[in-house]
Amino acid sequence: xxxxxxxxxxxxxxxxRTFDPADWRDPELNLYLTLTRATDAAPxxxxxxxxxxxYDDPYPLYRKVPKERPKTPPPIKLQHQVVEALPSKDPRPxxxxxxxxxxxxxxxxxxxxxxxxxxxxxxxxxxxxxxAVVQWPDKHVPKMSExxxxxxxxxxxxxxxxxxxxxxxxxxxxxTTQAAFHFxxxxxxxxxxxxxxxxxxxxxxxxxxxxxxxRKYYETAEVLRERVLYYLxxxxxxxxxxxxxxxxxxxxxxxxxxVALESVFPxxxxxxxxxxxxxxxxVQLQELAEVVTGVRVFNKYEGxxxxxxxxxxxxxxxxxxxxxxxxxxxxxxxxxxIHAYSLCITKYHQDxxxxxxxxxxxxxxxxxxxxxxxxxxxxxxxxxIKQEAVSDMLEAGHQHLDRLLEIIGSYEVVPSDxxxxxxxxxGAIHIAIAQEFRYLQARIKAATPLLEMANSPFYRESPHxxxxxxxxxxxxxxxxxxxxxxxxxRYEVTRDECKAAxxxxxxxxxxxxxxxxxxxxxxxxxxxxxxxGILWKGDxxxxxxxxxxxxxxxxxxxxxxxxxxxxxxxxxVDVAKLVLQxxxxxxLLNLQGTPAFLYLSIPKILETELVNESVPKDYxxxxxxxxxxxxxxxxxxxxRKLQLxxxxxxxxxxxxxxxxxxxVTQTYPPKDKWTNTGISRFTNMPRHxxxxxxxxxxxxxxxxxxxxxxxxxxxxxxxxLIDPPSEPITEPKC
Numbered sequence: 001x002x003x004x005x006x007x008x009x010x011x012x013x014x015x016x017r018t019f020d021p022a023d024w025r026d027p028e029l030n031l032y033l034t035l036t037r038a039t040d041a042a043p044x045x046x047x048x049x050x051x052x053x054x055y056d057d058p059y060p061l062y063r064k065v066p067k068e069r070p071k072t073p074p075p076i077k078l079q080h081q082v083v084e085a086l087p088s089k090d091p092r093p094x095x096x097x098x099x100x101x102x103x104x105x106x107x108x109x110x111x112x113x114x115x116x117x118x119x120x121x122x123x124x125x126x127x128x129x130x131x132a133v134v135q136w137p138d139k140h141v142p143k144m145s146e147x148x149x150x151x152x153x154x155x156x157x158x159x160x161x162x163x164x165x166x167x168x169x170x171x172x173x174x175x176t177t178q179a180a181f182h183f184x185x186x187x188x189x190x191x192x193x194x195x196x197x198x199x200x201x202x203x204x205x206x207x208x209x210x211x212x213x214x215r216k217y218y219e220t221a222e223v224l225r226e227r228v229l230y231y232l233x234x235x236x237x238x239x240x241x242x243x244x245x246x247x248x249x250x251x252x253x254x255x256x257x258x259v260a261l262e263s264v265f266p267x268x269x270x271x272x273x274x275x276x277x278x279x280x281x282x283v284q285l286q287e288l289a290e291v292v293t294g295v296r297v298f299n300k301y302e303g304x305x306x307x308x309x310x311x312x313x314x315x316x317x318x319x320x321x322x323x324x325x326x327x328x329x330x331x332x333x334x335x336x337x338i339h340a341y342s343l344c345i346t347k348y349h350q351d352x353x354x355x356x357x358x359x360x361x362x363x364x365x366x367x368x369x370x371x372x373x374x375x376x377x378x379x380x381x382x383x384x385i386k387q388e389a390v391s392d393m394l395e396a397g398h399q400h401l402d403r404l405l406e407i408i409g410s411y412e413v414v415p416s417d418x419x420x421x422x423x424x425x426x427g428a429i430h431i432a433i434a435q436e437f438r439y440l441q442a443r444i445k446a447a448t449p450l451l452e453m454a455n456s457p458f459y460r461e462s463p464h465x466x467x468x469x470x471x472x473x474x475x476x477x478x479x480x481x482x483x484x485x486x487x488x489x490r491y492e493v494t495r496d497e498c499k500a501a502x503x504x505x506x507x508x509x510x511x512x513x514x515x516x517x518x519x520x521x522x523x524x525x526x527x528x529x530x531x532x533g534i535l536w537k538g539d540x541x542x543x544x545x546x547x548x549x550x551x552x553x554x555x556x557x558x559x560x561x562x563x564x565x566x567x568x569x570x571x572x573v574d575v576a577k578l579v580l581q582x583x584x585x586x587x588l589l590n591l592q593g594t595p596a597f598l599y600l601s602i603p604k605i606l607e608t609e610l611v612n613e614s615v616p617k618d619y620x621x622x623x624x625x626x627x628x629x630x631x632x633x634x635x636x637x638x639x640r641k642l643q644l645x646x647x648x649x650x651x652x653x654x655x656x657x658x659x660x661x662x663x664v665t666q667t668y669p670p671k672d673k674w675t676n677t678g679i680s681r682f683t684n685m686p687r688h689x690x691x692x693x694x695x696x697x698x699x700x701x702x703x704x705x706x707x708x709x710x711x712x713x714x715x716x717x718x719x720x721l722i723d724p725p726s727e728p729i730t731e732p733k734c
Contacts, residue, residue: 293427
């Protein structure tokens, strides 16, 4: 029989609630931020010293400026909330703590032994530190001792080095996914804003184009036409995002736009268009851009041009199908794992207990797969909805094309009133499809790390088949299992003050149509509490329970439903207690929006500035000790690599640079104490010249070289009271 090696982080569960730095350094204990622990008993209450209000001033008459009290949110007084509410912003110096944790993490002996590089390390460290703030709000104050602070930083860095911990990887999955989508959407918004600003600037220049000299009337009209052509070029770059990657496409697009503009708006029309009001010009520019886009699309379908014009729906359909197929395959694999692990837990939890290492391991792997599925399902649904919308737009576009073919037929000249509405509608449809294509590209970029982590998680996965799971269960039998401190199966089913109503199965659809959101993402709260954090998906069509605050809950079986109906507040409080000790379930149970757990919201963490980017300086000389801020993530390292590849030296980087800069450290030394200026006064860079001597004269004269250095100095130096020489110095200094 093979026995698997179990790390101490997997074997020992729970942490001591007493705040003792000596216990943190014990390698056999997984303290402080244990993400795979069960519910412990409530910590013993300690006598707290009387609180002194620092804002109570005994001498208010002698104060010139009154001191304002900071605005702190009041603690939640509802029965079902047991966590003190903290604001979404950091009330404590989290930035310094994050920087120290990352420094300790990169100096840890296990850092180089990790098989993968953690993405978004700043956000991960900040999340763990915020968990500590929520778990021990009375300990994380500015008056924390050095030993406590060092122990906290050391243990937080140790948690970042865990390589086979599914609970830790669940948090990593949450942060990586939300950060990837956050920055992808942010980059897309930035590109849209830049494009909009560029178009607005071009529109303003077109509107401001006026005739100043009547003799240059035709020249001004030609300038206006060139600006309109450039505006159309910028507009069509958005419709055809892949055109810039093709060689020779820019020239072809400009020629095609010029022909399309001449067909719908002749050159002589700009002579009269200049006199229109600014508002009407702006409206007509938008219409003209849509009409010209429709002309390009029509010519593309007719085969009369557009060799470099790739219609956006062609690329959209292929990319959407590929992403949808990847998500579908990943979801099938995830559901297979969840089904196998759930059956194994149901089979062995009675004999082994929910506190056994094997059961806890499967519990954490189920949580990881549930979280990956909860992220992938909305993307899959979004793709399906957008594909339907794009298909409807394409069908409408084909109808406009058919009408254009009927109107134009074999005519060479067609009235503009008949074709312009159809061309404009056709162009607007493809502009909307191009916008959807850009959103799809952003989601593909954001979903790539999610798919990689869901298919290949950074921990040793348990087998998916029943025989291999049975063999692994036998390997874990040698590990002892401590009895729980609280008998979770002896819940006294008594009624509490909270009121709850049962919604029958035949009315579930009617209720969900008005309020589709179910609390805890549809997981059963009773199974979660009674089974030590094991997630069990509830069945809403078994019946829903609605509490007094109009929130809906669903359950996995009728017994759990009956228990919750009799004492809803008891189970809601127990869920909050358990989630407080297992913070990877905050986003898994959709609690990040509640006031109690808003402080642990990952989107709020991503919106804050995590690490101070200031360069440390030496106190004595005030020069940079580290000229470059070190980066460890792959994206910024790749960007830095491209910068170094394009780097070229210039004259100010030589040894004779007048900027007086050291080339080794690239730092600026102190100023010269005699001149007190950045450069030496009355001097310039010296010139080094090599001259060949004796090139002319007798044939037996020997040729030799003369090296001279010319330093251009001022003839009169006011710092030295010496009369200037009567004759200029012309002899070079050899």
